[in-house]
Amino acid sequence: MSAAPLLAQDGPPLESVDSRVSYGLGLQIGENLAQNDELEFDLDAFVQGIADVEAGADPRLDQETIVAAFEALNARASEAKLSENTEFLEENGAREDVTTTDSGLQYQVVEEGTGETPAETDTVTVHYEGRLLDETVFDSSIERGEPASFPVNGVIRGWQEALQLMKPGAKWEVWIPSELAYGPQGAGQAIGPNEVLNFTIELISIDS
Incomplete structure (x- = not known):
């Protein structure tokens, strides 16, 4: 995951319950995104999706396109994991004390x-x-x-x-x-x- 900072370090005051819950949701989403090494996170697109829902606007992508994008990301992650597995098993199997x-x-x-x-x-x-x-x-x-x-x-x-x-x-x-x-x-x-x-x-x- 990579993204430029959205806000300055001081950020909003976070004094109300609503702002604190909103910040907490942001932390949860950010933590989940940080665990996905395959996603080059597009912060602008993410914020646009939230803004469109808040504004009641029609989605800019249909559900079929979104599902296909998720499937493509999963396939990319799967290929990366298989490559990582192959490299590990080759190195591990070359050890004298390991039998394959x-x-x-x-x-x-x-x-x-x-x-x-x-x-x-x-x-x-x-x-x-x-x-x-x-x-x-x-x-x-x-x-x-x-x-x-x-x-x-x-x-x-x-x-x-x-x-x-x-x-x-x-x-x-x-x-x-x-x-x-x-x-x-x-x-x-x-x-x-x-x-x-x-x-x-x-x-x-x-x-x-």
Whole structure:
């Protein structure tokens, strides 16, 4: 996002409730826009849209054109994320301690386990922590202080593959390409489109 300052640093006095709420709305919108690196924000166009609504004027763009512009922006962001993913996975996969499977899954063995590996139809108990590449933690049984149990075939493809290579007692760090995770649709607010997911996984036991 980029835009020239709209107002001088001293700005309006913000003494009334209405002005303070208006300023708060501006902060919220600005914070949301700042998170979108793909948007070259056009402040004049933004203000014009608000002004047209306030004036009761006809929109200068029809809904079809606006929807197409949003779709084009999303496509641009998706392409940028895929390029970023490819660069990261190439660099990460070149490390001596990282193994890359045929599917593109990458893992580093922190601790070896012993015994049999689980089958696709088995239920396992694990401790784990999931992070984005910027280190944002989006899910963690470790933080909750309670391991999780689930069938191997009930999780994303990257997890399924990793679990079936691990033995009880093993602890791995795993990087899951987006095509083995949630793909272009992402998952809720926490995981955006085409995200590479980084997990610490400890296989505690095979339960069935």
